[in-house]
Amino acid sequence: MDYALQQLLNALAFGAEYSLVALGLAVVFSIMGLVNFAHGEIIGVSAYSVFLAAALGLTSPIVAVLLAIAAAALAAIAFERVAFRPVRYAPTTTGLLTAFGVSIVVQNLFMLLISPKPQSVSILNGLNQMWFFGPFAVSSLQVMELIVSGLTILALVLFLNRSTLGLAIRAASRDFATVRLMGIRANRVIATAFAVSGALAGIAAVFIMARRGSVSPDLGFSLVLKAFVACVIGGFGSLPGAAVGGMLLGFIEVGLLVVLPQEYGGFKDALTYVIIVALLVYRPEGLLGQRVELGDKEI
Amino acid sequence: MLKVENLGVRYGAVAAVRDLSLSVGQGELVALLGPNGAGKSSTINALTGLVAPSAGRIVLDGQDISRVRTEDRIRAGLTSTPEGRRIFANLTVGENLRLGAATRRDPKGVRQDMERFLALFPVLSERYAQAAGTLSGGEQQMLAIARSLMSRPKLLLLDEPSLGLAPKIVVRIFDFIGQLKAEGLTLLVVEQNARQALRFADRVYVMSSGVLRFDGPPSGLADEHGLLNLYIGG
Numbered sequence: 001m002d003y004a005l006q007q008l009l010n011a012l013a014f015g016a017e018y019s020l021v022a023l024g025l026a027v028v029f030s031i032m033g034l035v036n037f038a039h040g041e042i043i044g045v046s047a048y049s050v051f052l053a054a055a056l057g058l059t060s061p062i063v064a065v066l067l068a069i070a071a072a073a074l075a076a077i078a079f080e081r082v083a084f085r086p087v088r089y090a091p092t093t094t095g096l097l098t099a100f101g102v103s104i105v106v107q108n109l110f111m112l113l114i115s116p117k118p119q120s121v122s123i124l125n126g127l128n129q130m131w132f133f134g135p136f137a138v139s140s141l142q143v144m145e146l147i148v149s150g151l152t153i154l155a156l157v158l159f160l161n162r163s164t165l166g167l168a169i170r171a172a173s174r175d176f177a178t179v180r181l182m183g184i185r186a187n188r189v190i191a192t193a194f195a196v197s198g199a200l201a202g203i204a205a206v207f208i209m210a211r212r213g214s215v216s217p218d219l220g221f222s223l224v225l226k227a228f229v230a231c232v233i234g235g236f237g238s239l240p241g242a243a244v245g246g247m248l249l250g251f252i253e254v255g256l257l258v259v260l261p262q263e264y265g266g267f268k269d270a271l272t273y274v275i276i277v278a279l280l281v282y283r284p285e286g287l288l289g290q291r292v293e294l295g296d297k298e299i
Numbered sequence: 300m301l302k303v304e305n306l307g308v309r310y311g312a313v314a315a316v317r318d319l320s321l322s323v324g325q326g327e328l329v330a331l332l333g334p335n336g337a338g339k340s341s342t343i344n345a346l347t348g349l350v351a352p353s354a355g356r357i358v359l360d361g362q363d364i365s366r367v368r369t370e371d372r373i374r375a376g377l378t379s380t381p382e383g384r385r386i387f388a389n390l391t392v393g394e395n396l397r398l399g400a401a402t403r404r405d406p407k408g409v410r411q412d413m414e415r416f417l418a419l420f421p422v423l424s425e426r427y428a429q430a431a432g433t434l435s436g437g438e439q440q441m442l443a444i445a446r447s448l449m450s451r452p453k454l455l456l457l458d459e460p461s462l463g464l465a466p467k468i469v470v471r472i473f474d475f476i477g478q479l480k481a482e483g484l485t486l487l488v489v490e491q492n493a494r495q496a497l498r499f500a501d502r503v504y505v506m507s508s509g510v511l512r513f514d515g516p517p518s519g520l521a522d523e524h525g526l527l528n529l530y531i532g533g
Contacts, residue, residue: 167390167398170394174387174388175385177385180349181349182373182401183370183401185368
C-alpha cells in the first residue's frame, strides 16, 4: 500500500512537471507554429539567475522562487524579441532551426561564462523534505509539484478564458490575421504568450533545482524533449492535450518502472516510446489534437 | 472619410490591383462590385493593412494611413468584416463579441453595445455561451458583423457578406446593412451579388482584372448597356 501510494505520487509529480513544460511549448506553438526547442534554455536562464543571485548573497527561498519565475518570463520575452520576431513570417523550419540555434548559443554561454560543470545551488533545498502523514512518508517536493502545477494550470485556464489577452491568444491559435483586425496588437499577443510560456518554465526550474540541488548548462534540454513528446501524445498545439500528455507520460514512465523486473529497467525509455508509437498509430493527431481545420470559411 | 489614390497591390509579378482610386464620403454606403479575381479582396486587405500596397495612398479622415499598422488602423476607426466571416470558431459567441471590443476602454458602453446586438440577433443571445463554430453560416455572418461593430467603427468594410449564404439570408443581411446606413454608419461593401449590394448603395464602383471600370450612381450602372452583365454576370 505504502509502495503503491509512493509510486502514484511519483507518477503524478513527474507528470505535473512534464505538463508544465509541455504547456509552455504548446502556448507558443498554438499561436506561432513555432516548436521552441530553446524552451529548455529558458529553464536554464531561470536556474542560473538563481545560482548567480545565491552566489551574490541571496538567502531567501521565496525571493529565489520569484526571481526564477521572473527571469524565465523575461528570458522568454527576450528570445522572442531578439531571435524569433525577425523570422516570424518565415517557414516553420526556419523557426525550428532558429530555436535550435538559440538553444546552442545559450548553452554555450552558460559554459563559457560560468562553467561546463554542474554548479551547486542549495538555496531551494529546503523545499525537498520528507513529510509524514501517519504511517506514510512523502516527499514535500512531490506534493508541492502536484499542487503548484494544478494551481498554475487553473490560473492559466482562467487567464485564457477571462482576460482579453487570453481570449486573443486562443483566437490567434486559429486565425492571427483576424485577431489583428480586432485592433489587438500582434506583438503584444505574442509577447504575452512567450511570457506565459516562460513563467511556466520558471516554475519547472524551481522544482528541478530543488530536486537536483545543482544547475548545469544542459539542465532543461532533456526535459524539453520529454515535454515535446508529451505535446505529441496530447496533440500538438492543444493546451489540454499538453497537460494530459505530460501526465500520461509521467504515468507511463513510472508505471513501467513498477511493472518491469529490475534487470529490465534499462528498457524503460524504449518501452515508453513503443507505447507512444502504438498510441499514435491509433490516434495520429494525438489524444486531444484535432485534424487540421481549414477554419470556418467552408460551411 | 476615406480616399484611396492610385492604389496598387502586387503579389510578386502579378498585379492584383492597378491604379485604383476611390472615395467614400461620410454616411455613404459605397458598393465595390466585380467578378471573382477582380482584386476586390486585395483592395480591402490593402485598406486594412493586412497586405502592403505597392503603390498609392490611403487617406482616412485627412490622415495618410498607408504606412500605419493594421492594429492602429482599427484603432483609428476603420474596421473590416473579412471575407468568409472568419469568426473565432473555438471561442464562444460572447467571447467573439468581447474581442471585437478589445480596443475600447469604456466597459459600460461595451456592455450596452453587447446587449443591443444580442437583442437585435436573438440567435446570438441564445447561443451566447456556445462555440461560435456551431452557428450556421448566416448566424456566423451576423456575429462577424456584430463583432466588427463592437469596436464602434467610423467606417466599416464588408467583404462579400453574401458569400456562401442562402438567398433568403442574404436579403436579411443586407436589410441589416441598410439599417446600419440609416443609423449613419459609413460603409464600403464589396460584393459579387450586385442586386443586393445596389439596394442601399449611394454610389458604385465596378472593377475587373484589378482595374476600375465604372464609377457612378447605381442608376448609371443600369444605363451602361450590358456593363452589369459583362463584369458581374447578372
